[in-house]
Amino acid sequence: DAGVIQSPRHEVTEMGQEVTLRCKPISGHNSLFWYRQTMMRGLELLIYFNNNVPIDDSGMPEDRFSAKMPNASFSTLKIQPSEPRDSAVYFCASSLLNYLSRDTGELFFGEGSRLTVL
Amino acid sequence: AQKITQTQPGMFVQEKEAVTLDCTYDTSDPSYGLFWYKQPSSGEMIFLIYQGSYDQQNATEGRYSLNFQKARKSANLVISASQLGDSAMYFCAMRGTMEYGNKLVFGAGTILRVKS
Numbered sequence: 001d002a003g004v005i006q007s008p009r010h011e012v013t014e015m016g017q018e019v020t021l022r023c024k025p026i027s028g029h030n031s032l033f034w035y036r037q038t039m040m041r042g043l044e045l046l047i048y049f050n051n052n053v054p055i056d057d058s059g060m061p062e063d064r065f066s067a068k069m070p071n072a073s074f075s076t077l078k079i080q081p082s083e084p085r086d087s088a089v090y091f092c093a094s095s096l097l098n099y100l101s102r103d104t105g106e107l108f109f110g111e112g113s114r115l116t117v118l
Numbered sequence: 119a120q121k122i123t124q125t126q127p128g129m130f131v132q133e134k135e136a137v138t139l140d141c142t143y144d145t146s147d148p149s150y151g152l153f154w155y156k157q158p159s160s161g162e163m164i165f166l167i168y169q170g171s172y173d174q175q176n177a178t179e180g181r182y183s184l185n186f187q188k189a190r191k192s193a194n195l196v197i198s199a200s201q202l203g204d205s206a207m208y209f210c211a212m213r214g215t216m217e218y219g220n221k222l223v224f225g226a227g228t229i230l231r232v233k234s
Binding site: 031033035042043045048050055056089091093095097105106107108109111112114 | 151153155161162163165168209213220221222223224225226227
C-alpha cells in the first residue's frame with residue numbers, strides 16, 4: 001500500500017520566492033497534518049484538517065503561510081514570500097480517526113520535504 | 119495547555135541492554151492517547167507504540183513496551199535488548215480529544231546512541 005507521499009523531497013530557493021509543498025495522504029484517511037521540524041524548535045504542528053476542513057491553524061507562523069486541502073487526496077502548503085528562517089523539514093501526516101472505535105489514530109508520516117531558503 | 123516533556127536530551131546504552139526513555143505529559147482531557155515515534159538519521163518518522171488513557175495494561179510491541187503511570191502522568195518507553203539499529207531520535211507524543219481536537223503534540227525528543 002502506498003504511504004503518505006510528499007513532493008518535492010528537496011527544495012532550494014531564494015528568499016522572496018514562492019514555495020509550494022504537496023502531500024497525498026493515505027487513501028481512506030480523514031485527517032491530515034502539516035508539521036515543521038527544525039533543530040531549534042523541534043516538531044511543530046502547523047495546521048491540521050479533518051474531512052478536508054481546516055480545524056486548527058494556530059501553528060501557522062504568519063500570513064506568509066497558507067494551506068489548502070481541496071479534496072481528500074491532496075493538500076498543499078504554500079509559503080509566499082519565503083524567508084531563510086523558513087528553512088526546515090516539512091512533514092505531512094495522515095490518520096484515520098474514529099471516535100467510536102478503538103482506532104488509535106496513529107499518524108502515518110511522509111518522508112518530508114527539506115526546504116532551504118537562501 | 120497540553121504539554122509533553124522529555125527530560126533526557128541524549129542517552130547512551132550498551133548493546134543488548136535495556137534502556138528507558140522518559141516522558142511526562144500534562145493535560146486536562148480525560149481521554150487521550152500516548153505515542154512513541156522513532157526518527158533515524160535518514161529522517162523518516164516511524165510509529166513504535168501506542169497507549170490509550172483507559173487501557174488497563176501497558177502496551178507492548180516486540181522489544182518496545184510503554185510503562186504507563188497515569189497518576190504520575192508518565193509514559194516511559196522501555197527498549198529491551200538494545201540493538202545498534204535502535205540509535206535514533208525518539209519522540210513521545212500525545213493526542214487528546216475534547217480539549218485539543220485530535221492533533222498530535224510532540225515532545226522535544228531524546229537522542230539514543232547504542233554502543234557496541
